[in-house]
Amino acid sequence: MTKNEVSHYDAVVVGAGVTGMYMVYKLQELGFSVRGFDTASDVGGTWYWNRYPGCRLDTESFAYAYFFLAGITPEWTWSERFAGQPELLAYARYAADKMNIRKNIQFNTGVISATFDDQSNMWRLSLDGGSSVTCRFLLTAVGLLSATRLPKIAGIENFKGVAFHTSRWPRDPDGGNEGQPLDIAGKRVGIIGTGATGVQLIPQLAKTAGELYVFQRSPNWCTPLRNGPLSSEEMGKIRADRNELLEYLKTTPVGFPYKPYERNGVDETPEAREAFLEKLYSTPGYGIWLANYQDIIVNRQTNDFIADFVANKIRQRVKDPVVAEKLIPKDHPFGSKRIPMETDYYETYNQGNVHLVDIKETPIEKMTPKGIQTTREEIELDIVILATGFDAITGSLDRIDIRGKGGVKLADTWEDGPITYLGLQVKGFPNLFTLVGPHNGATFCNVGVCGNLQVEWMADMLTYLRDNGISYVEAREDAQKKWTDDVYADFEQTLLTQGNAWWVKIKQHADGTTTRRALAYIGGGPRYREICDQVEKQGYAGFELRRTTDA
Ligand SMILES: Cc1cc2nc3c(=O)[nH]c(=O)nc-3n(C[C@H](O)[C@H](O)[C@H](O)COP(=O)(O)OP(=O)(O)OC[C@H]3O[C@@H](n4cnc5c(N)ncnc54)[C@H](O)[C@@H]3O)c2cc1C
Secondary structure, three states: OOOOOEEEEEEEEEOOOHHHHHHHHHHHHOOOOEEEEOOOOOOOOHHHHOOOOOOEOOOOHHHHOOOOOOOOHHHOOOOEOOOEHHHHHHHHHHHHHHHOOHHHEEOOOOEEEEEEEOOOOEEEEEEOOOOEEEEEEEEEOOOOOOOEOOOOOOOHHHOOOEEEEHHHOOOOOOOOOOOOOOOOEOOEEEEEOOOHHHHHHHHHHHHHEOEEEEEEOOOOOOEEOOOOEOOHHHHHHHHHOHHHHHHHHHHOOOOOOOOOEOOOHHHOOHHHHHHHHHHHHOOOOOHHHHOOEOOOOOOHHHHHHHHHHHHHHHHHHOOOHHHHHHHOOOOOOOOOOOOOEEOOHHHHOOOOOEEEEEOOOOOEEEEOOOEEEEOOOEEEOOEEEEOOOEOOOOHHHHOOEEEOHHHOEHHHHOOOOOOOEOOOEOOOOOOEEEOOOOOOOOOOOOHHHHHHHHHHHHHHHHHHHHHOOEEEEEEOHHHHHHHHHHHHHHHHOOHHHHOOOOOEEEEEOOOOOEEEEEOOOOOOHHHHHHHHHHHHHOOOOOEEEEEOOOO
């Protein structure tokens, strides 16, 4: 296609991670003309980009897969309870082959801008390389954790060694020819950041690095993943009970195979609490967060019991008491930020080659040609790894110049926090749907299941619109206001407001004040889907629908 030719599609899907892949598949099956775009050279999204050693799921593999595709899940064999990135990428590629979707996805192509044309009632997208396409419906599946966040460190460009963000780890040979695998053996390595990624990566680096310096601003509550192989018997049982498992996951708050324990921590005896927490701590996965006392996230006293329990575990596992204290969070309740799941993370600090640098105590001043200068010393390094996370949930949307009616920019509309209806639409941006976006019930969830349930709901809605000759959909003001107010109100009732988690948008104002707005809907998957089902039953209540002739 030349630069001047503009193709038109019923729908465009931006992003070819697990969500976008399934959306393209559903639309192609339903006979819509659909085009997917991704900056990446292949499918997989998160699992395409994040290739650092130790990168893996903390959702059980078998609970994350495409349940919805008979013919795919039954054949696939997960080797581990919590699959690693290579296996997840292989799964995504395998699923793409089975769904036969690559023919409708254009890779190596970022969407730079999207503008709604009031006259033609269509979106016009400009793409990397200078071409454009138009579409009636625009569906974004750009990822909740995909816009990399880089630290603002003076002199970063002067560093003479190798520096990169964890999601841009030098590629393995089949990963897009973007560099050689990284050899860290014997090297002086610095890693900035101790969130979920840092916690997965640090023990891996410590195995071979000559010296490893961990630059920590604030510690997180980390608990053991306890990964292990899945036997063929276990896999067989999972396959046989697959539908039952899916039905169960639909009933749990966040699509993981856990439900809260229906007792309050404050009502238990200390002995009962200790025994219960000990059991959760020794069980694989997120039970300690998601199957814990039902008041964990609303009652500070219960939360403190759990935090004390985990703090004592850290003290037992880290030999140097000074280091142990530095690794214990003091600034946020347990579970108010995502709990990084760890494998030997704390024991890593008992190794002679691992050094914890507390950058609250001795902040980083700058990067020098040789390494990192803190207020105490210059640390010489060969490699600096930026495990600094993502501009979460709204970041990838903000990075596209999205203009709705009257040229209004989406990022400006959300300046003080997202405003949405169902976390899917925004008034003034007709025919745009943000899958797994802000204030959306699939985002604070096991995306493998919740994202795909949302895709199915979306596919039903688009079919309804087509069947009824509707070409224009826009969130109504009142519905949007109620949804947004409810999302913020739910969030305020929890301890989640107290941690600087990636699901909180923190904005410092010029007058020195700070606002903290929820980016996530925390009402749970079942409630969210119930609301969406009601909306559907009522002919898509809360949306203004116009037929082609009225538009
Ligand atoms: C290290 C890590 C571990 C995780 N572990 C879990 C877990 O255990 N359980 C869980 O539920 N979730 C986990 N997540 C969250 C994870 O992102 C989701 O599970 C899921 O992969 C999201 O899928 P997605 O398709 O919605 O988005 P993504 O997989 O993020 O895909 C988005 C795609 O959009 C593309 N894109 C973005 N902007 C543009 C643009 N302008 N133009 C073109 N393409 C664009 C990106 O290149 C990317 O390929 C993890 C995330 C990370 C980073």
